[in-house]
Amino acid sequence: MTSIEVVEFIYNAAILMAKNYKKDEIMQKSIFLNRPNLVVSATDSSTLDAICKTNNNNTFDIVEIRLDELVQEKNLKEKISSISHPLLLTCRHPKEGGQNNISDPLKRISLIEPLLPFASAIDIEISEFDKMTNIVSEAKTKDIKVILSYHNFITTPETSDLNLIISEAKRHDADIIKIATTTNSLKELINLLSIKENSTIENLSFMGMGNHGMASRLIAAQSGSILNYTAIGKTKIKGQWQLEEFLSALNLN
Secondary structure (H helix, E strand, O other), rough: OOHHHHHHHHHHHEEEEHHHOOOHHOOOOOOOOOOOOEEEEOOOOOHHHHHHOOOOOOOOEEEEEEOOOOOOOOHHHHHHOOOOOOEEEEEEHHOOOOOOOOOOOHHHHHHHHEEEEOOOOOEEEEHHHHEEEEEEEHHHHHEEEEEEEEEEEOOOHHHHHHHHHHHHHHHOOOOEEEEEEEOHHHHHHHHHHHHOOOOOOOOOOEEEEOOHHHHHHHHHHHHHHEEEEEEOOOOOOOOEEEHHHHHHHOOOO
């Protein structure tokens, strides 16, 4: 695919998205519908408090609780219990973007487990699966969905390598597979987008970061990425959309 063809592909996808993405499809209390779900992340006290005040907001579907970033948050259980949207619990490992250097699996499990009664899903890195099997098994017995994820903050591997990562997550019986890579070149963007084109997995979430991150996320939402992450307030990752700007780009506000 030439650079011109890539640009045309992105442009056509954006036009198609604006025509087909319906606002009345946004708010449904499920992660597992055959359409994109918008996720907002609570990463500090201010974003958590803002989300707690938006229970009637139908512009997003799911709230991710970043436990690695909220480890010092007072009254966390009380606050998240007041959120009416489905909750996704994440305690991100530091080697894949986690904060506060929480790498010990027992510590991570101790942060996740008390909040499972409020959770619709948990997110565990594919690379850490073998160390987190206890919490994965407990989640599944409680009908809490398990997202297995891969993050690369340097590059986007070849599509064939990404497909191997996806296959590993599938072997671990992931309910959703999340792939987030850095897309600073058109080749990296194509590598990422190609995983959806060649995949038979329905519950796949994929997104780029970096120079082409914003373009990748628009295309991903229209192409069936099951989880599409946005920020309330200031974005912390290059290539991520602020919620209102993403809705505007999708012609939803």
